[in-house]
Amino acid sequence: MAGHTLKGKVVVIGGASRNLGGLVAREIAPDGAKVVVHYNSDSSRDKAEETAAAVRGAGGEAVTHQGDLTRVAEVEKLFDTAVREFGKVDCMVNTAGMVLKKPMTETTEEEFDRMFAVNTKAAYFMMREAAKRLEDGGKIITIVTSLLAAYTGLYSVYAGSKAPVEHFTRALSKELFGRRISVNNIAPGPMDTPFFYPAETDDSIAYHKSSAMNGELTKIEDIAPYVKFLLTDGWWLNGQTVFINGGYTTR
Numbered sequence: 001m002a003g004h005t006l007k008g009k010v011v012v013i014g015g016a017s018r019n020l021g022g023l024v025a026r027e028i029a030p031d032g033a034k035v036v037v038h039y040n041s042d043s044s045r046d047k048a049e050e051t052a053a054a055v056r057g058a059g060g061e062a063v064t065h066q067g068d069l070t071r072v073a074e075v076e077k078l079f080d081t082a083v084r085e086f087g088k089v090d091c092m093v094n095t096a097g098m099v100l101k102k103p104m105t106e107t108t109e110e111e112f113d114r115m116f117a118v119n120t121k122a123a124y125f126m127m128r129e130a131a132k133r134l135e136d137g138g139k140i141i142t143i144v145t146s147l148l149a150a151y152t153g154l155y156s157v158y159a160g161s162k163a164p165v166e167h168f169t170r171a172l173s174k175e176l177f178g179r180r181i182s183v184n185n186i187a188p189g190p191m192d193t194p195f196f197y198p199a200e201t202d203d204s205i206a207y208h209k210s211s212a213m214n215g216e217l218t219k220i221e222d223i224a225p226y227v228k229f230l231l232t233d234g235w236w237l238n239g240q241t242v243f244i245n246g247g248y249t250t251r
């Protein structure tokens, strides 16, 4: 399995300033990964720099890069940065996402377009650019949601805009057979990050907790090891969506 270590591997992480993406960056640093810590909002800059410093402190290398990944030119610039700074790209992990919880009857055109821009379009072009730029033997991972296996209302646009990524992943994984690049999605349960809470109420949070083992939300610490596994020894998994959620939903 020597070919599947992260030593010297260049990993582009979309949405890596904090929360899940930030932890993935920190988790792979001790293995000697070279990480492009992407962030989107100006307000994420300090956190992105902190994450990059943590990667360097743990034995990896890191640069930060800002970009709105709903614009294809910005996606291309992110990979340009990886090649300019580190000479190549081996892996791409995309955690960029946006949530909306409301009835379909109240969803506006603007909300629909924004959600599909972040959750679908950015995901697609991050995968496309990774497919063009990655070294053979690389890995592509996109974070989707366990709601893809749920029968529920109110998340029509959120789950609906993550759902196409499953098909992107199936198609791309097959197209890349000859290059030994595995392409997968990780579908976390409701995660205990600031991303989750604004869309929910006390009652719905209690319901989400009661729907998984131990009455707990998923933690980023439960997810990041699986990302690292898929980047290394888990390389044979391909074309799949893996639900990691304490039993919150199954398929």
Ligand SMILES: NC(=O)c1ccc[n+]([C@@H]2O[C@H](COP(=O)([O-])OP(=O)(O)OC[C@H]3O[C@@H](n4cnc5c(N)ncnc54)[C@H](OP(=O)(O)O)[C@@H]3O)[C@@H](O)[C@H]2O)c1
Binding pocket: 014, 015, 016, 017, 018, 019, 020, 021, 039, 040, 041, 042, 044, 067, 068, 069, 070, 094, 095, 096, 097, 098, 099, 118, 122, 143, 144, 145, 146, 187, 188, 189, 190, 191, 192, 193, 194, 195, 196
């Ligand atoms: N928390 C949950 O309950 C939960 C459950 C299942 C799946 N997920 C998924 O897990 C992923 C990570 O979520 P998280 O909880 O770690 O929260 P998070 O840190 O808020 O992750 C969302 C990321 O998306 C980035 N982003 C938003 N708009 C973007 C754009 N236009 N271009 C590029 N990046 C953009 C954000 O960057 P900035 O902050 O810099 O704007 C942020 O890094 C998301 O894809 C989410 O859908 C979350």
